[in-house]
Amino acid sequence: MITNNTAIQAETLTKRFGDFTAVDAISFEVKKGEIFGFLGANGAGKTTAMRMLCGLSIPTSGKATVAGFDVYKQTEHIKRSIGYMSQKFSLYEDLTVKENIRFYAGIYGKSDAFIKEKTAFLLKELHLEAEANKLVRSLPLGWKQKLAFSVAIFHEPEIVFLDEPTGGVDPVTRREFWNMIYKAAESGITIFVTTHYMDEAEYCNRVSIMVDGRIDALDTPAQLKRTFEVRSMDEVFLKLARKAKRAAD
Amino acid sequence: MKQFLSFVKKEFHHIGRDKRTLFILLGMPIMQILIFGFALTNEVKNSQIAIFDQSNDLATQTLRSELDASRYFDIAQDLHSYQEIEGAFKKGKIKLAVIFPENFANHLNHFNTAQVQLIADASDPNVANTLTNYATAIIMDYQDRITNNRQLPYTIKTEMRMLYNPQLKGAYSFVPGVMAMVLMLVCTLMTAITIVREKELGTMEIMLVSPMQPFKIVVAKAVPYLLLSVVNITSILLLSVFVLDVPINGSLLLLIFESILYTLTCLAFGLFISTKTDSQQTAMFIALTGMFLPTIMLSGFMFPIENMPLPLRIISNIVPAKWFYYIVKEVMIKGLGIAAVWKETLVLTGMLLFLLVLSIRSFKIRLA
Numbered sequence: 257m258i259t260n261n262t263a264i265q266a267e268t269l270t271k272r273f274g275d276f277t278a279v280d281a282i283s284f285e286v287k288k289g290e291i292f293g294f295l296g297a298n299g300a301g302k303t304t305a306m307r308m309l310c311g312l313s314i315p316t317s318g319k320a321t322v323a324g325f326d327v328y329k330q331t332e333h334i335k336r337s338i339g340y341m342s343q344k345f346s347l348y349e350d351l352t353v354k355e356n357i358r359f360y361a362g363i364y365g366k367s368d369a370f371i372k373e374k375t376a377f378l379l380k381e382l383h384l385e386a387e388a389n390k391l392v393r394s395l396p397l398g399w400k401q402k403l404a405f406s407v408a409i410f411h412e413p414e415i416v417f418l419d420e421p422t423g424g425v426d427p428v429t430r431r432e433f434w435n436m437i438y439k440a441a442e443s444g445i446t447i448f449v450t451t452h453y454m455d456e457a458e459y460c461n462r463v464s465i466m467v468d469g470r471i472d473a474l475d476t477p478a479q480l481k482r483t484f485e486v487r488s489m490d491e492v493f494l495k496l497a498r499k500a501k502r503a504a505d
Numbered sequence: 506m507k508q509f510l511s512f513v514k515k516e517f518h519h520i521g522r523d524k525r526t527l528f529i530l531l532g533m534p535i536m537q538i539l540i541f542g543f544a545l546t547n548e549v550k551n552s553q554i555a556i557f558d559q560s561n562d563l564a565t566q567t568l569r570s571e572l573d574a575s576r577y578f579d580i581a582q583d584l585h586s587y588q589e590i591e592g593a594f595k596k597g598k599i600k601l602a603v604i605f606p607e608n609f610a611n612h613l614n615h616f617n618t619a620q621v622q623l624i625a626d627a628s629d630p631n632v633a634n635t636l637t638n639y640a641t642a643i644i645m646d647y648q649d650r651i652t653n654n655r656q657l658p659y660t661i662k663t664e665m666r667m668l669y670n671p672q673l674k675g676a677y678s679f680v681p682g683v684m685a686m687v688l689m690l691v692c693t694l695m696t697a698i699t700i701v702r703e704k705e706l707g708t709m710e711i712m713l714v715s716p717m718q719p720f721k722i723v724v725a726k727a728v729p730y731l732l733l734s735v736v737n738i739t740s741i742l743l744l745s746v747f748v749l750d751v752p753i754n755g756s757l758l759l760l761i762f763e764s765i766l767y768t769l770t771c772l773a774f775g776l777f778i779s780t781k782t783d784s785q786q787t788a789m790f791i792a793l794t795g796m797f798l799p800t801i802m803l804s805g806f807m808f809p810i811e812n813m814p815l816p817l818r819i820i821s822n823i824v825p826a827k828w829f830y831y832i833v834k835e836v837m838i839k840g841l842g843i844a845a846v847w848k849e850t851l852v853l854t855g856m857l858l859f860l861l862v863l864s865i866r867s868f869k870i871r872l873a
Contacts, residue, residue, distance in 0.1 A: 310714050332716060340714040344707025350522040351515065362511020363717045391522075417714075 262321075263288045263415050263446035264309060269318035271304050278304040280469035281318060286462075288414075291437065291447040293457050293477075296466030297497045302450050305466070306417055309448070311335050323414045336364070339413040339445075343420035347404050349393040353384055356392055357407060364411035378406050398429030402436060409440055416440065418449040422456065434459050454490040465493060468502045508717050512725035519699070520729055530695070534687040534737045538744045541679040549635045553581035554601040555593050560609035564619075568647055572603065577639045594626055601625045601636045613651075669754075669839050676749040681833035682806030684741050684764065685826040686797075688734050689771050693796045695730050696775030697788040704783055719868055727772045734768040754840030763836065763846070766853050767829040771796075773860035774825070780867040800826040828852050 264286040271279040279301045286292045296302045307313040309322050311331030320327045323337035347356045354375060361371045379385045382402060392400060401421065409416050418437075422430045434456065441447050449460065457463050457477060464474040473480055473496060477489055484492045520527055554572065558565050573580045581599055584590055593599050604622040606612075613619040623640050625633035670677040700723070703709040712722055738761065745751040753760060774796060782788045801807055803817065804826035810818055821827050828849045835841045835849075843850070 312710075312713055335714060335716045338714065340711060342707050342710050344710075346707050346711045348515070348519070348706075348708065351518050355515070355518055359511055359515045360711075360715075362514075363508045363712065363715045365508050365716070 261288050262286070262324075263290065264292075264320070264322050264448065266305075266309070266320040267318055269305070269308060269320045270316050271301075271308060271313065272316045277469055279308070279315075282466070282469075282471045284464055284471060284474055286415075286446060286448060288446055289441055289444050291441050291449065291459065291461045293460030293463035294448060294450045294466070295457055295463055295493060296450075297500055299502055300466040300497075300500065301469040302466055303419065306419060306448070306450065309334075310338060310340060310417055337414045339408040339411065339416035341404055341408040341416070341418050341421050343423050345397075345400060345404065347392045347400060347407065350391060352389050352391055353379070353395070353403065354388045356403070357410060360407045361410050366411055374410065378410070382406060398425055398432070401425055401429065402433060405433065405436055405440075409445055413445065415446040415448060418447065420450055420452060422451065422453065430456070454488065454493055457489040457493070463489070465496050467496050467500050472496050472499075509721050509725055512717070512722065513728050516699075516726060516729045520733075530691055530733055531736060531740070533690070534683065534741050535744065537683045537687060538680070538741055538749070541683060542676055542744075542749045549577055549632060549639065551579050552577060552600045552632075552636055553598055554578050554603060554636075554640075555582040555584050555590070555599045556580055557584035557587070557590065557602060557604045559607045560605045560611075562608075562610035564610035564613055564647075564651075565605045568603075568605075568621075568644060571643055571647060572640065575639070575643055577636070590624065594624075599626070600632060601640060603640065674749075674751070676745065676751045677838050678806065678834070680741065680745040680749065680751050681830050681837060682804065684738065684833060685767070685804055685806065685830045686800055687737055687741065688764065688768050688829075689796055689800050689826060691734055691737060692730055692768050692771035693775040693778070694789065694792040695733075696727055696772050697778040697782070697792050698785050699730075700726055700776065700779035701782055701785050701788040704779075705785060720865065723776055723865075723868065727776070730772060731765075731768060735765070738764045738768075751838075753837050755836035756842065759843055760833065760836050763829065763832045763850065763853075766850065766857065767825060767832075770825045770853055770857040770860065773857055773864060777860050777864040777867070780864050799824045803827060804830045806830055823856075825853060825856050828856075 262285055264284075266285070267283050268281040269279060269283070270277065270281050282305060294302055294306070304313065308315050308327055309320065311322075311327060311334045315327060322334045325331075325333040325337065327334065348359070351359065357375050357378065358371060361374075379388050382399070384399070384403065387395060387399075392403070395403070405418070405421065408418075422433055425433065430453070437447055437449070437459075449456075451457060460477065462474065462476050463480060464471050465480075466472070473483075473492070475483065480492050481487065481489065484495055486492055486495065556569055556572075558569065569580070572578050578601070582593055584593060584602065590602050590604075593602065602624040604624065606620055606622075609619050609621070621644060623637050625637050627633040667673055700709075703712065713719065742753065742757075742760075746753060775792065778788050778791050778795070782791060799820075803810065803813075803821040803824045805821070806826070810821050810827070813821070832846045832849050832853075835846050839845075
């Protein structure tokens, strides 16, 4: 059932490339303001599923809506309602902090007044006022990552997709990064996040685990641990991922 | 529109930050025009020659001073034996040796015929050819003067006129050539690299997830390079008119229109490369071998296409530079109008449309 409270809804969503079924009839629902962990080993089909939800890839069959828009016909509307941050660092190193913010806000068609006001607010929050006119290249990786997240939600999307956002970041910065995610979720943004760190999975409201293109488990971290009779998400993941027949890519 | 403008602005930031590349992009046409104009010339000027005068009479002395006086030759050395000739060539100092036999004037006066030998260094056949032609012309000139008073049974005089380029200046052909080359390099190579760089960085993905249409992304990428090319066209034309004395005989407006058409074709080709490759190295390699080499070899700028074997002549037709080179020569040097180049203009337009359709299609396929 799609309700006003649903951010993402997928029903037997499938993507095939020739004979290969990358995503095999997955069904799930993400509520508004929820932090939804999307887990799976490499090659399990996470990225393909995410690309379909972002409107980058057309599903082979099944149904899905993102922010209430259909992934087949309303991809343009979807793109306006979502933010995206990829595992690759996605700011321009040869542009300044301010120029990066301006650019990304600009391609979402935000007004100058909006950009100006929000940039000032954001720089203050990230304690980056002194670095506003410095090249992004000169910032430490942790700051870049936090900046990239802020840029991804700058245009105030309903949902933000984070594709392994904390790869290569130290534990302290990771913790700070998750504080930002919580803050964004509190302000009503739905978070859809993939990760390989099981401690991060614990931070999510609900977690789904993909194995060989299917969703094999979907529940709160606490409930998952109870179901699989283990103490940590790590063990849950290992129990499921070991069943995988598909080779990781 | 606002999206589009923020994108174009960002591109200018990229270009502006990379001072070294910008310097190369804007400096290259100036460098090339100057190098071709003053250093790499195939005109023969002040070539060093040697003279072996075994006669040393009035006739040989007159010829000698006339050779020396011409702007093509400088007498660098006097030889005194046949053995010295080869040595002089081996040192590489001289390009031509002129040998007068004994009793040159005597033979000329009494038998009405005399021989002079020209020995040229044909390790560079073009230069050797040109030098012997020039020397022969000077000698014939002298002969004409001394036979002026006598009646020869039959004479055919050839009179030559070099149309459009009476001084036979090399600049008339390399200015269009450099234009074709530089615009190609800036547009094809840089567009291909700049789009592929976004793929490598992962920023292309972010862009595709954004509401910005792919078509706009591509156009926004091309705009700065189109502007850079206009700057380059201007600097090449200014240099050729004011420094190299190559006039613009035809309509400047038409010339600029054709240059922009060619620029767009190159941009479209760069775009096409970028949709087919995923790394900057591959893009650069394809742009250089697929476009730059054919531009130099098959545009008619360095080597005349008429002399090539049939397969190469056929292939040269798909090189945009060939058509552009022809158009620029017709418009700029010969001063002809659109009536003379409409066919070539159509060919370029066709190429542009073909490449655009092809790249927009493959851009879409990648998204699916």
